[in-house]
Amino acid sequence: MPDKSALQQKLEELQKDYSKTKYNKATNKYLGALRAKIAKIKKSMAEKKGRGGTGFSVKKTGDATVVLVGFPNAGKSSLLTAITNAESRVAAYAFTTLEAIPGTLIYNGAKIQIVDLPGLVEGAHEGKGGGAKIASVIRTADLLLFIVDINTPDLLHKLVEELNELDIRPNREKPRIRIERRTTGGITIDSNKHNIPEKRNLVEVLNDFSIYNGNIIFYEDADLNDVVDVLSEGVAYIRGVVALNKVDTVEPAYATRMSQEIGRITGMKVVNISVLQNIRLDELKETLFRALELNRVYLKPRDGMADRENPMILRSGSTIMDVARHVHSKTARDVRYAYVTGRSAKFAGQKVGTEHVIMDEDEVTLIYLK
Ligand SMILES: Nc1nc2c(ncn2[C@@H]2O[C@H](COP(=O)(O)OP(=O)(O)OP(=O)(O)O)[C@@H](O)[C@H]2O)c(=O)[nH]1
Ligand SMILES: [Mg+2]
Known part of the structure; x- marks a missing residue:
């Protein structure tokens, strides 16, 4: 069994690693590290292109x-x-x-x-x-x-x-930062957040990605690493x-x-x-x-029992329209509404539209255009 103090130390390291790297006043060193990171990303992108497989x-x-x-x-x-x-x-x-x-x-x-x-x-x-x-x-x-x-x-x-x-x-989660490219006007920042990179550092990083004009919107606190992540696809x-x-x-x-x-x-x-x-x-x-946030949906014929043995498996956020597509892609557009019993319904047999979001273990009856 590992000794407790050594373990504690490791866990603290882990914690430090997780709390996002805060903006560092030793700007040059920090930017230097980012530079290296950017260079690495560019290299690996070039390699990916070359390799194909x-x-x-x-x-x-x-x-x-x-x-x-x-x-x-x-x-x-x-x-x-x-x-x-x-x-x-x-x-x-x-x-x-x-x-x-x-x-x-x-x-x-x-x-x-x-x-x-x-x-x-x-x-x-x-x-x-x-x-x-x-x-x-x-x-x-x-x-x-x-x-x-x-x-x-x-x-x-x-x-x-x-x-x-x-x-x-x-x-x-992907950092909630949006970069809108423009053709003129230089770099502008749109944010009411306090913990975001200083403009001159941001400009340097954007220039590294060949962006000289654009509006950067921060929807949450972020550092330069987050900006680099958003800029580098993949x-x-x-x-x-x-x-x-x-x-x-x-x-x-x-x-x-x-x-x-x-x-x-x-x-x-x-x-x-x-x-x-x-x-x-x-x-x-x-x-x-x-x-995995998988949801089971039990299809129920209008006048019968739901098939609870064979659930349809859908991602969270799926709608009645997704259920219909899963049944058959061609007939999905003929679905008018559905009756739902289960977690997503206000009451058993609630009538809902095709945009209604289903939940795990819902029973669904699809009603098609005659
Ligand atoms: N005591 C104990 N030994 C386990 C347990 N699970 C796996 N092992 C043993 O750990 C050793 C490695 O198991 P593997 O399943 O081959 O491990 P692996 O992660 O696939 O290893 P690599 O393929 O080499 O990366 C084997 O001797 C297993 O019998 C467990 O729950 N308890
Ligand atoms: Mg193995």
């Missing part, structure tokens, strides 16, 4: 894709084998998995694709251990499942750092969930404290599991389903 490609199937992210030996392949129909080789040493292996988990009627990957290594962003190939698969995920051995919890910090270097922002923002594995090897009190700490610091949902002893794997499945 990506690493080991995995075809996306099912209703959503979860990618397993972890350092070697954390138990990723064990988990894939335990919760999906696929098998991935497991061994007591690192670097067992060498390619991307997809499997399917069927949960609540949803087909969730889970992709096992080789372990990431430190320096993955510099191409170590096939880092670029691994990143190309990670970027396709709807959700990242971090698998961390509970005996080395601070490795989560390193994983997040590596992903950040690879322009993947786990569990973060930064991925993907929600994350953490599984602390091998809880069978530690004391329960330690495991509980660790998951609480990590949840507090990272803002991610944490589930303590043991793949080996089948501990809390059901809770993990439920967590994945919730984090």
